[in-house]
Amino acid sequence: MFNNRIRPKTAEEIAKIKESCTIVVKAIAHVAKIIKPGVTGLYLDKEAETVMRDLGAVPAFKGYNGFPASLCISVNAAVVHGIPNATELKEGDVVSIDCGAVINEYFGDSAYTFALAPVGEEIIRLLKTTNESLYKGIAQAKVGNRIGDISYAIQEYTELNNKYGVVRELVGHGIGKRLHEPPDVPNFGKRGNGLRLEENWTIAIEPMINLGKKDVYQAKDHWTILTRDGKPSAHFEHTVAVKQGGGEILSDHTEIENEIKNNGNIMNISENI
Ligand code: MG
Ligand code: MG
Numbered sequence: 001m002f003n004n005r006i007r008p009k010t011a012e013e014i015a016k017i018k019e020s021c022t023i024v025v026k027a028i029a030h031v032a033k034i035i036k037p038g039v040t041g042l043y044l045d046k047e048a049e050t051v052m053r054d055l056g057a058v059p060a061f062k063g064y065n066g067f068p069a070s071l072c073i074s075v076n077a078a079v080v081h082g083i084p085n086a087t088e089l090k091e092g093d094v095v096s097i098d099c100g101a102v103i104n105e106y107f108g109d110s111a112y113t114f115a116l117a118p119v120g121e122e123i124i125r126l127l128k129t130t131n132e133s134l135y136k137g138i139a140q141a142k143v144g145n146r147i148g149d150i151s152y153a154i155q156e157y158t159e160l161n162n163k164y165g166v167v168r169e170l171v172g173h174g175i176g177k178r179l180h181e182p183p184d185v186p187n188f189g190k191r192g193n194g195l196r197l198e199e200n201w202t203i204a205i206e207p208m209i210n211l212g213k214k215d216v217y218q219a220k221d222h223w224t225i226l227t228r229d230g231k232p233s234a235h236f237e238h239t240v241a242v243k244q245g246g247g248e249i250l251s252d253h254t255e256i257e258n259e260i261k262n263n264g265n266i267m268n269i270s271e272n273i
Helices: 011-034 041-054 121-139 147-160 254-262
Strands: 071-075 078-080 094-103 106-115 172-174 181-185 202-205 208-210 216-218 225-227 233-235 238-241
Touching: 011 041, 011 094, 011 106, 011 202, 011 238, 011 254, 041 071, 041 094, 078 094, 078 208, 078 233, 094 121, 094 233, 106 121, 106 233, 106 238, 121 147, 121 202, 121 208, 121 233, 121 238, 147 181, 181 202
Parallel strands: none
Antiparallel strands: 071 078, 071 094, 078 225, 094 106, 172 181, 172 202, 202 238, 208 233, 216 225
16 A cells, blocks of 8 residues: 555645635635625636636636536535536525636635525524534644544534534545545544544545535436435535644635625624624
């Protein structure tokens, strides 16, 4: 198995991944600025693609295994991998925006979930808890820990403490010259299990958390992953570099969260609970 060893990235490689992540965040921040009831996923996708291309990047998802768009837009019972379509978004929708970009041969990947106002406290709590669980996982992405320490931190916070469903079929991943590289980074697992994390591994951590049960299925479009019970789901993602003190976030969401504060059409999960 030593041929399969996961290679730490150099400082130059991490800088390139961070550059891609910065463009991804700008694309999602633009979505945060313009999303409102009445707009369509197709419109948001086109806008995000323009942001990425104007900054010199190529959308990473478009054409990936045949995926037809630049964003994955997953609404309500859709967990991830939703294909942007012509349906108008409406009040109360829970909208996950997942975006990837590549520039200088290195990929960046990040996701954020928006709730179109008004939504109940149940939805705000789901989004807030899922987002917080991402940071619990990132705190465990430190040298000497194991993958299972990240996984357990997310599962403990969401499933054990809050009775949400952690999706089992999809996981986080290594990232670099490919969008998806080893290792897998599940959102469930046991402390002290799995590969030992090495300094400067770059990984995408991405909790996919269901309000109801964990079970999901794939839609007939062969992409969209949906909850079996039809309840909403949330998804937040950061690309991070493993460091001594925990994961260094390469896809800082501050720009997205600043746009949220200025967009009265979406709930501000940092202020509403
Ligand atoms: Mg992603
Ligand atoms: Mg990802």
